[in-house]
Amino acid sequence: MQVLRTCRLTLGKRMSIRRIHLSGGVLTLNSLSLPYNRTQTTKPFGSAQASTQRRPRSTAETTSQAVPSDQLGFVPDPAPTSPLHDIPIASTDENKISILWSPQNWSRFHHIWLRDHCRCPSCFHPVTKQRLVNTFQIPRDIKPIHVHGSTEGLEVVWPAPTTEHHSSFYPWTWLREHSYDPPHQKDHQVNEKVLWGAKIAKSPPTVTYEEVMDSTDTGLYKWLSDIDRFGICFVSGVPSTPKATEGLCERIGFIRETQYGKFWQFTAGLAKADMAYTTMALGAHTDNTYFTDPCGLQVFHLLSHTDGSGGATLLVDGFYVASLLKELHPDLYDVLSNVPIPAHAAGEPTLIYKPSPPSGYPTLQHDFLTRELTQVRWNNDDRSVMSHLEPDLVERWYDAIRTWHKLLISPDSEFWVQLTPGTVLTVNNHRVLHGRSAFDGKRHVCGAYIGIDEYRSKLTVLREKFDPRFKAPATHETLTSDVNQTERYGFTSIATTSLKVDLCLIMDSMSKCVAVPWIWAILMVKDAELTSGD
Ligand SMILES: C[N+](C)(C)CCCC[C@H](N)C(=O)O
Numbered sequence: 086m087q088v089l090r091t092c093r094l095t096l097g098k099r100m101s102i103r104r105i106h107l108s109g110g111v112l113t114l115n116s117l118s119l120p121y122n123r124t125q126t127t128k129p130f131g132s133a134q135a136s137t138q139r140r141p142r143s144t145a146e147t148t149s150q151a152v153p154s155d156q157l158g159f160v161p162d163p164a165p166t167s168p169l170h171d172i173p174i175a176s177t178d179e180n181k182i183s184i185l186w187s188p189q190n191w192s193r194f195h196h197i198w199l200r201d202h203c204r205c206p207s208c209f210h211p212v213t214k215q216r217l218v219n220t221f222q223i224p225r226d227i228k229p230i231h232v233h234g235s236t237e238g239l240e241v242v243w244p245a246p247t248t249e250h251h252s253s254f255y256p257w258t259w260l261r262e263h264s265y266d267p268p269h270q271k272d273h274q275v276n277e278k279v280l281w282g283a284k285i286a287k288s289p290p291t292v293t294y295e296e297v298m299d300s301t302d303t304g305l306y307k308w309l310s311d312i313d314r315f316g317i318c319f320v321s322g323v324p325s326t327p328k329a330t331e332g333l334c335e336r337i338g339f340i341r342e343t344q345y346g347k348f349w350q351f352t353a354g355l356a357k358a359d360m361a362y363t364t365m366a367l368g369a370h371t372d373n374t375y376f377t378d379p380c381g382l383q384v385f386h387l388l389s390h391t392d393g394s395g396g397a398t399l400l401v402d403g404f405y406v407a408s409l410l411k412e413l414h415p416d417l418y419d420v421l422s423n424v425p426i427p428a429h430a431a432g433e434p435t436l437i438y439k440p441s442p443p444s445g446y447p448t449l450q451h452d453f454l455t456r457e458l459t460q461v462r463w464n465n466d467d468r469s470v471m472s473h474l475e476p477d478l479v480e481r482w483y484d485a486i487r488t489w490h491k492l493l494i495s496p497d498s499e500f501w502v503q504l505t506p507g508t509v510l511t512v513n514n515h516r517v518l519h520g521r522s523a524f525d526g527k528r529h530v531c532g533a534y535i536g537i538d539e540y541r542s543k544l545t546v547l548r549e550k551f552d553p554r555f556k557a558p559a560t561h562e563t564l565t566s567d568v569n570q571t572e573r574y575g576f577t578s579i580a581t582t583s584l585k586v587d588l589c590l591i592m593d594s595m596s597k598c599v600a601v602p603w604i605w606a607i608l609m610v611k612d613a614e615l616t617s618g619d
Pocket residue numbers: 345349351359360361370371372373374464467
């Protein structure tokens with residue numbers, strides 16, 4: 086059995102370890118005598134009181150000679166007043182590596198998960214960012230032969246039966262970001278959503294065309310961040326031409342072509358068989374409910390409106406209204422979150438659009454894991470026949486949509502704005518519903534759809550460029566090239582004020598421990614007494 090343990094114990098003065106018990110290559114620390122200022126130390130990390138987090142079971146706890154938990158474990162720095170600034174402690178057991186971020190903060194990663202997620206250039210293509218490692222050739226019970234924490238991250242060396250050992254390197258930031266046990270708690274909300282009602286009319290989010298078109302991309306980032314935060318954003322000062330509007334759209338990404346064309350212009354007259362191409366009022370809705378993947382952003386630019394009036398634009402924050410429904414009628418919120426709604430676009434004789442699956446999607450869609458609301462899908466005009474409803478659910482479903490509709494048309498929810506030439510409106514079609522009042526005269530609007538993925542991709546790239554909190558993790562190369570190899574493999578300095586014990590033991594079965602030249606174990610502990618394994 087190969088066990089390797091790297092851990093850092095910060096021991097106070099005059100502290101000594103009476104016995105280090107190596108059994109079958111398993112290192113357990115027990116009977117720690119702590120004459121050092123016990124009151125200052127928090128309970129030994131192993132004890133239940135010390136940690137609210139599920140503590141990883143060390144090998145000792147999983148082996149037959151389990152050691153009483155109050156004697157086992159890592160004694161954290163005396164009453165740490167702030168998160169550990171030191172290198173996190175890594176320890177490995179049968180099938181996981183545990184990382185101690187701070188006395189109450191662990192992450193655990195399965196060996197097979199870590200090997201599969203190696204980001205070295207031979208496992209993860211440095212240009213295409215695609216996996217090269219053959220996931221299915223990784224032994225299910227793979228175990229590391231070396232685990233070492235450096236200032237930048239965790240180094241793991243894996244056995245490779247046919248070639249020399251394989252070294253993987255995981256930046257601490259990467260491990261923290263991708264912790265799944267426990268799931269990573271983002272210490273910064275990505276761009277808090279600001280839910281709004283009619284009052285947003287006082288100061289709707291707006292950027293200028295000049296800002297957005299500036300090659301530094303700072304204005305583009307502001308525009309996309311505002312869309313992410315509010316679900317809408319206006320761009321002022323845009324030349325009132327289709328060409329300028331199309332150029333603006335393409336600052337985000339490629340335009341999504343649909344049955345309405347690529348960059349579209351529309352007026353009344355049914356050029357396309359859809360009510361948008363009429364003078365009729367349109368209630369608050371999201372577009373493309375008949376698509377499996379409704380467009381992400383919708384861009385509108387009123388180029389002109391002559392010989393007539395009306396045609397005001399309606400905007401409603403679907404996330405805001407959903408929060409009201411959830412608060413006031415949680416049962417009806419659940420109905421809208423679970424009942425799929427079929428939809429169609431079938432005006433054109435040669436087209437019949439329906440989503441896949443044909444039963445459609447619920448009005449309110451959520452992240453499968455976090456249960457966070459992620460999309461509102463609502464267009465009662467484009468809704469198909471509800472032929473899949475459970476009979477005893479029919480009336481509750483109508484109760485749900487009637488209540489939803491009532492909240493949508495509440496004056497508190499509706500933001501009405503008269504678009505004018507030169508001001509472009511961008512709407513997140515997965516969150517904000519739009520509509521318009523009836524109009525007469527000649528009304529000429531242009532715009533485009535942009536896919537949600539194109540929008541989110543551009544936002545992510547800009548966020549990593551401009552927001553240090555979202556800096557792309559250093560790649561394997563930058564870290565391996567920058568990091569002093571000896572520091573990676575050497576020991577961190579030993580503080581003079583307290584005895585720091587850096588235990589980095591590469592253990593094979595005891596019989597072979599000394600046989601393998603590169604296996605070494607350095608204990609810098611006063612009065613340490615090693616007893617051979619059983
Ligand atoms: C935007 N543009 C005018 C091109 C098309 C409008 C189509 C609207 C359609 N009823 C839907 O809800 O998706």
